[in-house]
Amino acid sequence: MDIQKQLEEILPADRIKTRLIDVLSFAADAGFYTLTPKAVVQPVNEQEIIKLFHFSNAQFIPIVFRTGGTSLSGQSITDGILVDLSQFWDRVKIENEGALVRVQPGITGAMVNTYLKKYKRKIGPDPASINSAMMGGILSNNSSGMCCGVVQNSYHTVKHIRFILPDGKSFNTEVEGDYIRFENECPDLYNLLISIRSRLETDTVLHERIRQKYRIKNTVGYSVNAFIDFQHPLDILAHLLIGAEGTLAFIAETVMNTVPDYQFKSTAMLYFPDIYTACQALVPLNNAGARAVELMDRASLYAIENMPNLPSVIKELPSGASALLVEFQETTYAELEEKVNMFLQDLTRLSLLHAPVFTSNPKEQEYFWKVRKGLFPSVGAVRKSGSTVILEDVAFPVARLGDAITDLQHLFKKYAYHNAIIFGHARDGNIHFLITPEFNSPEEVTRYDLFMGDVVNLVVNKYDGALKAEHGTGRNMAPFVETEWGGEIYELMKQL
Template sequence: MESLVRAPEATQPPRREVDVEALRVLLEEAVDGEVRFDAGSRAAYATDASNYRQVPIGVVVPRSLDAGVAAVAVCRGRDVPVLSRGGGTSLAGQCCNAAVVIDWSKHCGRVEAVEVARRRITVQAGAVLDAVNHVLAPDGLMVGPRPSSHPTCTIGGMIGNDSCGASAQAYGKMADSVLRLEILTYDGVRAWVGPTSEEEFARIQAGGGRLAEIYRQVRDLRDDTLELVRTRFPRLERRVSGYNLDQLLPENGFNLARALVGSEGTLVTVLRAELAVVPAPATRSLAVLGFLDIFTAADAVPAVAAHRPLALEAMDETMYRLARAEHPDDPALRDLPAGAGWLLVQFGGDTAEEAREKAETMMRDVCRSDGRPAPTHAFLGDPAREDQLWRLRESGLGVEAYPPTGRQTYEGWSDAAVPPERLGAYLRDYDRLRRRHGYRDSALYGHFGQGCVHGRLPLDLHTDDGIATYRRFAEEAADLVASYGGSLSGEHGDGQALAELLPRMFGSAVVEAFGRFKAIFDPRDRMNPGKLVHPHRLDQNLTQRHFYPLEPRHTFFDYPDDHGRFGHAATRCVGIGKCRKQTFEGGVMCPSYRVTREEEHSTRGRARLLEEMARGEVITDGWRSKAVRDALDLCLACKGCRAECPVNVDMATYKAEFLAHHYRRRLRPAAHYSMGWLPLWAALASGAPEAVNAVTHLPVLSRLIKAAAGVAARRELPRFAEERFTDWFKRRGPSPSGTRGHVVVWADTFTNNFDPRVGRAAVSVLEAAGFEVHVPPVALCCGLTWISTGQLGVARRVLGRSVRALTPWAEAGVPVVALEPSCAAVFRSDGPELLNTPQTQLLSSRTLTLAELLERRAPDWRPPSTGGSAVAQVHCHQSAIMGYDADRAVLERFGIRTKVLDSGCCGQAGNFGFEREHYDVSVACAEEGLWPAVRTAREEDALLADGFSCRTQIAASGTGRRGRHLAELLATAISRPGATA
């Protein structure tokens, strides 16, 4: 790391060079927190969700609010810029800067007080919105604004951006929820601010000091600009651009807290907030109106909004097509009424009937003829389908980022707002503007009830000509919005993307007033400089400018969704941060982040480091990078991100690729040789499994073996089976002929060597269902353990051998049943990307789970209803690649009541949970969901877990319970008296 870095240019007092090493030492001495100036941390925080990149000087993660105050004091003493950061999901560049980044989201997120009767709460700035609402839910309350980033965004970030979301239709922007703020100025003033009566103003002045000076200067500014603000500020609910000088007006109570909302960290640091909260609707209903196009949908907005819905959203045909490509089997999308533009209208009520009546009244009124074609309409009465459709709308940014056909899209002009009554006309003009600049076929959607329009654009941000076109477009788009009396930003804020254009919206006099407001709080321009006031140009600091990732000469995986390029895959993340979810929200990704709450352990953080590795500036040692290795070290390779990330980042694959290059011709960790070569050791142990078990479980020898193998001392080594599944199958003789044809049961390493009863159970189930079962006569392996440890050359050879052995069956149309979900995922996903041959692709199409085979090839098999109940832990790879729908259907067919856990990864994850340095994280993952569920499960509940790793983690729970494979559960059911095929 360089000892000196130069801060960016500014129009305010010149900044001296920063002695980075001295600054780091001072911060470590003064701050109770994590002080990080390493390349990996700087890389992880170099970008947000925008088109901009600015590498920070360093990162501070304070353990308390006071520690954050101390960090600002150190920066003040060294005259260093500061950037307060929450969830880091900003789309206009306001969350990246060449400054000391203070990340409040890890430790400073407590809900300090809930006053149910007064409907208000006090929270720390780092509190995540969904976590706050989780606390409020038992009392039937919630925070009003709910942006689509609600699983990730923090209250401080929402205040910085004046966040809105779909719920702003009913509850307003964040400014409308703020009652008071505890703020910290760069020069050290710490105080609570809010509405200011004459008496309060007098009291502050009597106290004297810097706070009194701030209030006096702010009131002088207000008095000087009264008429200017009243006449030049758009009368628009969705005006997010600029500072909220209108909140200083006498009619608004000279509300300094609300004036600071939306200031994007350029004025003060927000420490705490007192917020008004609202009752959560008891029930909701969703009506959908279909129109000829998105323009006629926009024309209908005023009539729909007159019915006062909770939310009034829209999406066009392009958005619909992208969503269908991403979710082809989604029933909510199939239920949309005919049209090419849709309004999604949500109502609330105390009862389902009341909510439904509101929706039906709206549909009747809007569908009455007014000379225009009546819209089609549908009422989604199923809450699950309504939620699913709403989630699809919220995921719009990710869905449109990488369209299946066409160019990658970017932020750039994504959230302008105009008066809703003029929205249709504006959209027609805006569409013509897009087409004139060559930005066709991008989606239009958004919060139409308040005139706010979203949509990424296929910008060329790599070349000077493309960037010049983008600048011309942005300038003309700003003029167009201003001509409609609109706001350049209706939700995402100005940051760097729009701040330069503010004079076109407000005029120079208002922008000068913004500068005065900034100077009152931050005269030296050290708070998030270059954003909103004295801004960098919109075409500076662009992440993609002249950037083409450094591509390795060869890679092991094919990266079919990234043009065959690892560098493209490394830059795939768009920064939404869905991987930073809270535990209670369910899903798989990202298990290590849920435990550590550390940016570098999120999928986004790791992706940022890989991007910087491909860039070669901050991380300069490429595949040999220790920073990247350390960030990837706690990745469990669960593949949750491949399915749950809105842009399908596949960190498990990237990790395997990185490890393959990182350790090329180098000594690897011991676990790579022990766990990574497990199929070989299992084959050797098969000659004398009892003797091997005796040796590996003798107390002294066991400790020595674990130490040599890199296995955690507290882990029990798995025991080899006395008879392998393949040997049992050969001994029992051929399977009887079946009426449903042939099927191959894949004898994976885990089933074959450790848990052969699973294989035996699968054979009995398949034969009972009418199949003739075959098992390859020799032990084969899909290469999973070598893939997960990045030994991809060996993995490719091992996989190739298995593909050759299975090809005759695959060519004959015989399905291959993989009992171990991770092995099924190799054949279905990793295999074709690692060994892209026609035979591997064919095998991928032939590989099924047991449940998938029963659903597709034996849908009419109806065994007697057996009843019973189960608690199911779905293997991460199954969740990501195959899904669990077929298993649900089979369990229902057998009459087994099943509770499917939605608590994320079990934490074992193959070799990960066995490794000494990962044991604590593995156990913490289990404690997040699986182990509590095991402890509270009833004795009569079967613990269903198809993954060997999941069953291993269940066995380690200390409860004495054992996990069972679906095959075992079904075999037990059909073996009961009276059960027949």
């Protein structure tokens, strides 16, 4: 029996895609990897998810979940069965006057924020792709973004999760009885989680290593901080799902704590003679209370400088210049004015090319952020034909970001990636670098392989940073999980 007929025992034919033209259209997500699925299915409820899990186990065919497909690291592609959740999983419910929001995986983060707007609240994670990224991917990659940092990322703002394990059993951390049921129905998993938690409680070196690694953004491997943040195995497992890229269970519904959507904002572009000098401004900006600090190197500014309504000064910047898009946000105008004025009085500590011009005009602010969020596609649009856009996502301690970027730029020169650009969430030491290699010869593949080896060595061994800060581990960094975490913690991850 072919796979179409087999799947029709679970779903109606109109929600199963096996024609070549259909599966090819799902072979890629927003990243540069391609895998052609055997079938694409569109379940509408949890019972169909459970049946798909049973089918997967019986037929030894992997299943992968996809919502918005905005992943840049290949998490939402497969040569097995692709489960498309973008059509029928979009329910949202506002609770407790906007303090909580209940979501299914197939609704965009932007739409959730639209529902929350009248309560002056929003979800914590704020990725640049929020208009297209859906909650399933935002949670499964432990997305963060421009303002949320570590404290308000997906992991830290989840309150309750309803999930389905690959064996079809479902649990909900909102239901008190599920804690006992989890122990009774999944004793092996329950005991494994207790064993790992106990090991980490008694091993002070590993315990502190985990705590230290999550002081900066980090989505490499499983969220093992769950073992030191929570006591009950069900809570531990629920939080392991955040950032697990769908490998442990299916997240059916999530209740999230929301965060304030500050109504008063002041925004400016700050220009510096070089990127190192820009990074020296990060600690003063963080101390001043800036909610967002976005870094753009000169190469990224070249890609946008001809866009309408941008300050003309951008075209006049010297070749090594850099910019920080800075925003202060507060609950009242008086608080905002105080913060901005305090910052402006301390400008002598910064080596600025031009005096900053802050704006509170919502349209001007919206345009600044539109330009920043569109930076990746703007650069990708002008790449050389036949090249591949690769965007990496790393994090360093903020105080060492300038040195780390300088070293990274040396690697660009060493491997002749002359069109590389750097931008990102500098407030958190999180940068994205983009290169456009051409994989048209073995030599080009070798060059990229050697480059990535040096990047890994730089991030992990020199700066003790994170190889993935907010994009999930992905396929590119999966081979280096043990390199970053070390053998003992990696073995604990493998047990899961």
